[in-house]
Amino acid sequence: MGIILPFLHEIVISFSLRLAQPVANKYYSAPFRKIMMSLRLLCLWLLAFLPLSACETSGKKETSSQNSTADATISQSDTVIPQPDRIAAKATTLPLADLDSIRQLSDTAFVELLRLDTSFVLTMKYATADNFLKEKVYDCDKCLLRKQPALGLLKAQQLLKEKGYGLQLFDCYRPLDVQKKMWEIMPDDRYVGNPYGNGSVHNKGAAVDLTLTDSTGHELDMGTHFDFFGREAHHAYTHLPAEVLERRKLLKNIMQEAGFEPITSEWWHYSYRHQNYPTANFKPACE
Numbered sequence: 001m002g003i004i005l006p007f008l009h010e011i012v013i014s015f016s017l018r019l020a021q022p023v024a025n026k027y028y029s030a031p032f033r034k035i036m037m038s039l040r041l042l043c044l045w046l047l048a049f050l051p052l053s054a055c056e057t058s059g060k061k062e063t064s065s066q067n068s069t070a071d072a073t074i075s076q077s078d079t080v081i082p083q084p085d086r087i088a089a090k091a092t093t094l095p096l097a098d099l100d101s102i103r104q105l106s107d108t109a110f111v112e113l114l115r116l117d118t119s120f121v122l123t124m125k126y127a128t129a130d131n132f133l134k135e136k137v138y139d140c141d142k143c144l145l146r147k148q149p150a151l152g153l154l155k156a157q158q159l160l161k162e163k164g165y166g167l168q169l170f171d172c173y174r175p176l177d178v179q180k181k182m183w184e185i186m187p188d189d190r191y192v193g194n195p196y197g198n199g200s201v202h203n204k205g206a207a208v209d210l211t212l213t214d215s216t217g218h219e220l221d222m223g224t225h226f227d228f229f230g231r232e233a234h235h236a237y238t239h240l241p242a243e244v245l246e247r248r249k250l251l252k253n254i255m256q257e258a259g260f261e262p263i264t265s266e267w268w269h270y271s272y273r274h275q276n277y278p279t280a281n282f283k284p285a286c287e
Helices: 004-024 030-079 084-092 099-103 147-162 176-185 242-257
Strands: 110-112 144-146 165-171 207-214 260-263 266-272
Touching: 099 147, 110 147, 144 147, 147 165, 147 207, 147 242, 147 260, 147 266, 207 242, 242 260, 242 266
Parallel strands: none
Antiparallel strands: 110 144, 165 207, 207 266, 260 266
């Protein structure tokens, strides 16, 4: 249209001059001929000018409309139908949070652990069927904790890095509804906290199940696997190789220095020392 309209414009102007010529007939008075010629020229000029202006305005509106539609599509794709490559990018390049901003959060706020340090290894057992329940009960493998336990775990990770070790997480915050589902599968308070009683400190976002890794992130032998419910998993059990006992002792000392306390029967479980948090039941957002 941008090429055709100027061409039509020239034709109309040329035609207007021709159309004006018959007015110069000798049977009309000179003043009348001048008025008629001026009116015709004015009308034809308006006919030539207005379509161009209208098209120009329409073009702007069309461009604006297209831009608005494009903006709406981008916004919709970000919020409703995320692109797969964006999801992958978020999963692999999770940005680190500013620690000063984290410290300013409410004590009851939850923090995603990998936002503090991406060197934590996550093997969230209940996001798979590789656990004592033999069922997947989490929608995804995110590790969330209340602010202070999360910062405490960051301290433990930093202390272990200085010694050539790291932490691998098996479980963190657990929604109360998941606790109920676990109770339905295994209604035995020796293995699962009763959600209709005291539940679990995991439900408060103040407990972790974890182990040690070497400096490259490989899981180390701790004498038993996670969720082994036998006496070999007890802290007091000593009939294990010396290096295993040393690792358990190291993990216990570091976690206590970072504000956590163990329980006697599970070498992997640690609860934050200050647990005065309400039970939570929200599901972590899965991407």
